Amino acid sequence: MIEKSAGRSSVVFRLAGSLLILLALLTLSSCSRHNGSNGKGAKASAAMDSTLVIAMLGDADYLNPVIGATVTSSNIFGLIYPSLLQSEFDTTTGLMNYMALEKKLRAVTPGQGKKAPKGAVAKSWRLSEDHKSLTYILRNDAFWDDGKPIVSADFKFSYQLYGNPVIASARQQYLAELIGAEKGKVDFDKAIETPNDTTLIFRFYKPVPEQLALFHTSLTPLPAHRWKNVKPDEFRHSPLNLTPLGAGPYKLKNWKQQQEILLVSSRKSNLPKPGTIPAISFKVVPDYTVRVTQLQTGAVDVVENIKPEDFTALLKANSQIKIKTVGLRVYDYVGWSNIDQAEYRKNGTFKPHPLFGSARVRVALTNAIDRQAIIDGYLKQYGVICNNDISPSLKWAYNNRITPHPYDPAKASAILKSEGWLPGPDGILQKNGKRFSFVLYTNSGNARRNYASVIIQQNLRAIGIDCKLDVQESNVFFENLQSGKLDAWMAGWSIGLEIDPLDSWGSDLKKSRFNFPGYRNPRIDELCELAKQKMDPLEAKPYWLEYQEILHRDQPITFLYWIKETQGFSKRIEGEELNISGTFYNVDDWRLKPSANIAQ
Amino acid sequence: MLIYIFKRLLIAVPLIFGVLTLTFFIIRLAPGDPAAFFIQPGISPNVAEQIRAQYGLNDPLPLQYFKWLANVLQGDFGRSFSRAQQPVFDVIADALPITVTIAALTLVANFTFGILIGIISAVRQNTFLDRFLTVTALFFYSMPEFWFALMMIILLALKFPVFPVSGLNEIGAESYGTLGFLLDRFWHLVLPVTVLSINGAAGIARYVRGSMLEVIRQDYIRTARAKGLPEHVVIFKHALRNALLPVITLMGSSLPFIFSGALFIEVIFAFPGMGRVTVEAIFARDYPLIIANTFISGSLIVLGNLFADVLYAVADPRIKL
Numbered sequence: 001m002i003e004k005s006a007g008r009s010s011v012v013f014r015l016a017g018s019l020l021i022l023l024a025l026l027t028l029s030s031c032s033r034h035n036g037s038n039g040k041g042a043k044a045s046a047a048m049d050s051t052l053v054i055a056m057l058g059d060a061d062y063l064n065p066v067i068g069a070t071v072t073s074s075n076i077f078g079l080i081y082p083s084l085l086q087s088e089f090d091t092t093t094g095l096m097n098y099m100a101l102e103k104k105l106r107a108v109t110p111g112q113g114k115k116a117p118k119g120a121v122a123k124s125w126r127l128s129e130d131h132k133s134l135t136y137i138l139r140n141d142a143f144w145d146d147g148k149p150i151v152s153a154d155f156k157f158s159y160q161l162y163g164n165p166v167i168a169s170a171r172q173q174y175l176a177e178l179i180g181a182e183k184g185k186v187d188f189d190k191a192i193e194t195p196n197d198t199t200l201i202f203r204f205y206k207p208v209p210e211q212l213a214l215f216h217t218s219l220t221p222l223p224a225h226r227w228k229n230v231k232p233d234e235f236r237h238s239p240l241n242l243t244p245l246g247a248g249p250y251k252l253k254n255w256k257q258q259q260e261i262l263l264v265s266s267r268k269s270n271l272p273k274p275g276t277i278p279a280i281s282f283k284v285v286p287d288y289t290v291r292v293t294q295l296q297t298g299a300v301d302v303v304e305n306i307k308p309e310d311f312t313a314l315l316k317a318n319s320q321i322k323i324k325t326v327g328l329r330v331y332d333y334v335g336w337s338n339i340d341q342a343e344y345r346k347n348g349t350f351k352p353h354p355l356f357g358s359a360r361v362r363v364a365l366t367n368a369i370d371r372q373a374i375i376d377g378y379l380k381q382y383g384v385i386c387n388n389d390i391s392p393s394l395k396w397a398y399n400n401r402i403t404p405h406p407y408d409p410a411k412a413s414a415i416l417k418s419e420g421w422l423p424g425p426d427g428i429l430q431k432n433g434k435r436f437s438f439v440l441y442t443n444s445g446n447a448r449r450n451y452a453s454v455i456i457q458q459n460l461r462a463i464g465i466d467c468k469l470d471v472q473e474s475n476v477f478f479e480n481l482q483s484g485k486l487d488a489w490m491a492g493w494s495i496g497l498e499i500d501p502l503d504s505w506g507s508d509l510k511k512s513r514f515n516f517p518g519y520r521n522p523r524i525d526e527l528c529e530l531a532k533q534k535m536d537p538l539e540a541k542p543y544w545l546e547y548q549e550i551l552h553r554d555q556p557i558t559f560l561y562w563i564k565e566t567q568g569f570s571k572r573i574e575g576e577e578l579n580i581s582g583t584f585y586n587v588d589d590w591r592l593k594p595s596a597n598i599a600q
Numbered sequence: 601m602l603i604y605i606f607k608r609l610l611i612a613v614p615l616i617f618g619v620l621t622l623t624f625f626i627i628r629l630a631p632g633d634p635a636a637f638f639i640q641p642g643i644s645p646n647v648a649e650q651i652r653a654q655y656g657l658n659d660p661l662p663l664q665y666f667k668w669l670a671n672v673l674q675g676d677f678g679r680s681f682s683r684a685q686q687p688v689f690d691v692i693a694d695a696l697p698i699t700v701t702i703a704a705l706t707l708v709a710n711f712t713f714g715i716l717i718g719i720i721s722a723v724r725q726n727t728f729l730d731r732f733l734t735v736t737a738l739f740f741y742s743m744p745e746f747w748f749a750l751m752m753i754i755l756l757a758l759k760f761p762v763f764p765v766s767g768l769n770e771i772g773a774e775s776y777g778t779l780g781f782l783l784d785r786f787w788h789l790v791l792p793v794t795v796l797s798i799n800g801a802a803g804i805a806r807y808v809r810g811s812m813l814e815v816i817r818q819d820y821i822r823t824a825r826a827k828g829l830p831e832h833v834v835i836f837k838h839a840l841r842n843a844l845l846p847v848i849t850l851m852g853s854s855l856p857f858i859f860s861g862a863l864f865i866e867v868i869f870a871f872p873g874m875g876r877v878t879v880e881a882i883f884a885r886d887y888p889l890i891i892a893n894t895f896i897s898g899s900l901i902v903l904g905n906l907f908a909d910v911l912y913a914v915a916d917p918r919i920k921l
Contacts, residue, residue, distance in 0.1 A: 058880075061682075061683075061684060062684055069637065069638070069643075165646065165650050166650075166654070168638075168646075168647050168650035168651050168654060169647070170638060170643045170644075170647055171643075172644045172646065172647065173642070173643070173644035176644075236654075236684070236685045237679060237684065237685040237686065241684065257683075257694060257872070258694070258695075258872030258876070259767070259768065259870075259872050283767065283870070284870060284872070285766060285767075285870045286867045286870060286876065287766075287867045287868050287870070289750060289868075290753065290765060290766050290868055290869070290870065293753060293754075293757065293758055293765050294765050294766065296758065297757065297758060297761060297765055299764065299765055299766075299767075317758075473632075473883075474883075475631065475632035475633070475636060475883065475885060476631045476632060478636055478639075479631045479632055479633060479636070480631070482639070493641075494641075496641065496642055503641055504641070513639065513645055514641060
């Protein structure tokens with residue numbers, strides 16, 4: 001028996017032993033392969049040296065400016081396609097500047113103007129006296145990558161695509177001022193004229209401020225000669241989408257869907273010039289932890305939106321990383337239903353919401369929430385208290401005379417008391433038998449909002465308000481929000497660089513798609529209308545100052561904090577300028593230090 | 601047996617069809633809107649409506665169903681909403697090879713190590729080795745895989761950078777030549793396959809140990825030993841073949857896994873496989889893609905079960921189909 005079991009085990013051990021050896025061999029071979037790639041594999045390290053790797057959450061939807069709708073897509077097709085004008089956000093004034101080769105909308109403030117106007121296809125422009133027609137003169141030395149010239153007809157052709165309802169471009173509101181748009185259908189024969197290859201005329205049905213006219217007429221063009229035979233209903237799935245023909249500093253080398261988009265510098269480009277870094281790889285890395293780890297190991301060079309809580313560990317682990325910030329464009333808020341949503345949906349009538357219907361109550365709620373504690377605890381120096389939806393970065397319009405509502409629970413209690421909310425037997429405030437109790441909804445998967453919501457819950461409990469928390473899947477949350485099913489919610493907002501708040505605060509709730517709280521103040525409508533009529537945005541400043549005071553007083557929602565977006569960069573990148581208009585705004589000018597200089 | 605297989609396949613048709621019909625209605629009744637992405641500031645209010653019209657979502661539900669049915673009967677599952685309107689089977693065809701590679705490697709590793717460890721623990725029952733293997737197997741079996749994956753990354757990609765953190769190939773791997781490229785691919789697959797198979801192998805080892813112990817006590821094993829057969833013949837020819845019957849069931853039911861993919865591995869290691877296709881389709885409310893995925897995984901579950909039943913008959917002559 002003993003002998004037998006010894007025999008049995010020896011067979012098993014022999015087998016296990018040989019397997020172990022096999023495993024060890026495999027591991028060794030893979031190790032040596034790896035070391036080879038670092039040490040001797042000159043090819044691989046040369047590839048790394050000339051390739052900038054940018055991590056992205058998900059793949060681009062389309063590398064086609066007409067239908068590409070995600071930020072990732074526009075970052076990438078912006079490098080491939082030419083643009084009529086160059087635009088730049090002036091951080092000293094907070095105004096957008098537009099540049100053609102020989103003309104600028106505004107003088108460039110010293111220290112600004114990092115973007116060369118050489119990238120613009122337009123040589124100059126002229127806006128008519130009545131602000132109803134805009135004539136561009138195009139340069140004659142701009143070419144698509146296949147050698148064909150970029151002509152005015154390309155722009156007209158592209159605008160027809162942007163305006164085609166079958167193609168359903170996400171940018172069709174750029175056409176909103178063109179002739180015919182007031183009747184629902186742009187009349188392209190009248191609205192866009194191309195008397196010759198270098199003259200492009202846009203005609204508007206109403207006077208349009210120069211800045212807006214330039215903004216709305218400078219959509220990215222497609223090469224007409226390549227796309228003209230594609231039927232509109234086949235536009236979205238045309239194979240041409242996979243092989244974009246552009247004229248910009250980079251061109252597409254390879255697109256492995258859901259994995260990597262590889263761009264290479266376009267040697268022939270003069271719009272403005274071939275990209276400095278030979279290749280840029282946009283790599284899809286869906287998991288946040290892995291993105292951060294890859295930044296740490298040097299496998300990627302840029303990771304956007306790194307959470308402040310990870311900075312210390314990241315910088316300690318790898319001194320070759322720097323954190324850069326851009327902002328302020330994004331804020332979080334707590335939304336309060338100003339009106340009784342059920343009543344509005346049923347009868348279309350407006351009744352104040354039983355809890356949040358009074359502006360004074362909403363101010364009290366803002367007083368009760370310790371916004372600074374949320375910033376100190378989570379965002380740290382990357383957060384700023386938010387008073388309203390005009391960003392401090394839009395310096396020309398920002399009202400810096402407004403003092404933020406302080407964190408003052410005593411004041412909050414006093415206001416609530418004067419509004420008739422008195423403590424009930426269970427410690428929760430009551431008014432006419434109704435308890436001050438509600439559910440605060442937010443979308444899942446946002447650590448910052450989770451953190452904030454818990455503090456808000458505690459703050460409100462301290463003054464006798466019962467706030468329950470509920471997290472919903474994003475799609476469900478958004479649908480509930482749109483259909484007015486939520487009384488209180490927490491969400492965020494990313495502002496545009498042109499101020500146009502009617503969508504959020506206009507009194508006509510059918511038109512104002514994002515007025516989820518149902519806030520209605522006729523003076524806000526008036527101010528927005530008055531501001532729109534000014535042909536120079538700076539003249540609208542007084543209206544925007546008043547607008548901010550009203551929002552501050554009415555607190556349709558509790559504005560929480562502005563967020564500085566924090567991006568992680570490898571120090572081997574040089575020459576990067578981050579701008580509120582985008583992290584990759586001058587990526588064609590970035591340089592890479594050779595790897596010998598990078599000390600591990 | 602052929603008649604049996606044919607009958608089973610025939611029953612499968614209405615079954616899968618029923619599953620698809622149910623899926624069709626459930627996803628449309630669930631809250632959420634495939635065009636929701638286009639409802640955002642800066643995007644004209646018309647766009648969402650135009651997109652819905654393109655997708656045919658404005659039709660009444662029964663009409664949508666019959667249109668869909670007519671297309672499916674012609675083998676057309678439609679185009680994906682969320683992935684640049686690619687035909688859904690193109691999307692799946694891109695993702696499937698990646699998933700199959702990982703899953704096939706994993707399955708081989710799973711069963712090789714699982715069966716081996718199972719045999720060792722059974723043959724050396726109640727020894728230190730057996731207890732050690734049992735405890736180790738349980739330890740890995742109860743470990744959450746996503747956490748284990750992250751720990752492996754921290755250990756073997758960050759602290760001791762032996763393996764890459766994620767992706768299928770190095771930047772510039774195309775220049776290595778075919779062999780170099782394959783080795784590079786293999787090197788990228790070591791961590792994910794290890795994570796997936798350690799957990800699976802631990803489970804299989806428990807099955808094999810249990811069933812092996814039962815078989816070893818049988819009379820015919822004693823007979824085999826009594827007639828003086830060498831021990832390896834007894835274990836591998838007489839005992840193992842019988843002990844593997846329950847394992848075959850496992851193998852059959854692993855088939856859908858090969859094609860459905862392991863989501864967390866794909867997310868963590870950034871592989872564009874089937875798991876990510878499915879989950880992203882659900883979050884984007886990409887109806888055609890969800891249905892095509894259901895079709896694939898539903899068919900495979902049916903086939904996997906059939907495959908297991910047939911394997912039974914092959915392994916055990918007592919079973920007649």
